[in-house]
Amino acid sequence: MSAPDAITRAPVLILLGPPGAGKGTQARMLESRFHLKQLATGDMLRAAVAAGTEAGRAAQSVMEAGGLVSDDIVVAILRDALDAPDAAAGVVLDGFPRTEAQAAALDALLAERGRQVDAAIALEVDDAEMVGRISGRFTCAACGEGYHDTNKPPAREGVCDNCGATEFSRRADDNAETVRARLEAYHEQTAPLIAHYARLGTLERVDAMASIDAVATALARITERARS
Numbered sequence: 486m487s488a489p490d491a492i493t494r495a496p497v498l499i500l501l502g503p504p505g506a507g508k509g510t511q512a513r514m515l516e517s518r519f520h521l522k523q524l525a526t527g528d529m530l531r532a533a534v535a536a537g538t539e540a541g542r543a544a545q546s547v548m549e550a551g552g553l554v555s556d557d558i559v560v561a562i563l564r565d566a567l568d569a570p571d572a573a574a575g576v577v578l579d580g581f582p583r584t585e586a587q588a589a590a591l592d593a594l595l596a597e598r599g600r601q602v603d604a605a606i607a608l609e610v611d612d613a614e615m616v617g618r619i620s621g622r623f624t625c626a627a628c629g630e631g632y633h634d635t636n637k638p639p640a641r642e643g644v645c646d647n648c649g650a651t652e653f654s655r656r657a658d659d660n661a662e663t664v665r666a667r668l669e670a671y672h673e674q675t676a677p678l679i680a681h682y683a684r685l686g687t688l689e690r691v692d693a694m695a696s697i698d699a700v701a702t703a704l705a706r707i708t709e710r711a712r713s
């Protein structure tokens with residue numbers, strides 16, 4: 486078996502869904518269960534903002550307002566991440582693509598690398614539920630494990646299940662006004678991609694109002710199919 490064949494079969498999964506749909510939660514679970522690399526453009530942009538890079542400086546005010554960062558910046562970040570050695574065994578894209586231009590850029594980037602989108606998974610949820618999910622969300626400051634005040638609290642209050650750290654943080658854009666803007670951006674610019682992937686025959690729909698474990702079970706079945 487040649488090396489290029491092995492790379493071609495590494496799955497490329499996309500998680501589509503509005504803010505709070507559970508993209509990050511599920512991407513981390515897929516990473517841990519199937520050793521896929523989670524590529525989360527939101528996390529990458531927040532890291533760029535924290536590091537004060539040129540891309541981070543351009544993205545900061547847009548993110549604070551709940552809008553979408555320019556396609557050029559996001560596609561450049563994603564291209565570098567796709568070429569990292571840890572992406573060769575398969576990736577789960579969390580929060581990318583978000584516009585039709587990003588979807589076209591992704592198709593081109595993958596084609597150049599002999600890869601393709603194996604499954605675009607739409608996490609289907611109600612907007613009203615999202616506000617509650619986002620306002621209750623917090624993250625371990627040390628390892629990034631995600632939690633929720635009521636839906637997913639740490640087993641021991643104040644202690645991360647994953648790494649034992651005791652410091653947690655909440656995102657600056659998780660306030661009611663910004664969440665509304667993020668939902669609007671999703672419906673206007675990202676939701677049309679569902680029809681795009683339906684046309685290509687790669688769309689999978691998952692009821693993401695179900696429990697975290699039930700959604701994970703549905704995604705595991707899709708991932709098994711994509712890997713075979």
Ligand code: AP5
Pocket residue numbers: 502503504505506507508509510511526527528530547548549551552553554555559579580581582583587618619621622623631632633634636637667693694695696697700
């Ligand atoms: P990003 O970081 O991608 O944020 P988002 O899309 O708004 O999504 P979230 O991270 O808020 O939600 P999630 O779906 O990951 O839900 P989670 O798993 O945390 O983007 C942030 C910003 O960056 C954007 O606004 C934009 O400015 C910019 N950006 C990023 N990518 C870009 C791109 N490609 N182009 C342009 N700009 C870009 O779950 C939420 C909570 O709910 C958690 O507490 C979790 O425990 C809980 N939960 C999860 N699943 C369930 C469930 N099934 N039942 C009950 N609770 C659940």
